[in-house]
Amino acid sequence: HVLTLSATPIPRTLQLALTGVRELSLIATPPVDRMAVRTFISPFDPLVIRETLLRERYRGGHSFYVVPRISDLTEIHDFLKQSVPELKVAVAHGQMPPGELDDIMNAFYDGQYDVLLSTTIVESGLDIPTANTLVIHRADMFGLSQLY
16 A cells, blocks of 8 residues: 655656546545635835734744845845844855854744745745744745746
């Protein structure tokens, strides 16, 4: 017996399930007490960013702030330090030495930082239960699969 789980099945697996080669089961209901995902799209507004990040902190959660390029990190880090000085912001990207990157990720997981400012490195299987808010900077510069 083989059990294959996927939140986003690849075309081959989906085709096997739809033709009956593999059995297909769908989980159609969310876990108990799971809140619905809410998505907001708006032009860049420093006040909205500030309110969003502070709201998440005040409810005891953490936030991701994702930028499209490593070269954007310094500018956005400076912006966040000026706009929300009461928050601790960590910076992470894929060109950092692995040990340093691990230290930052672990510190964010442990709650030492309120915001993780990063490139799309956060899309690779990161599970931080307290991180409930995701801000995408310049969403127009990402591909559809990156945003999903």
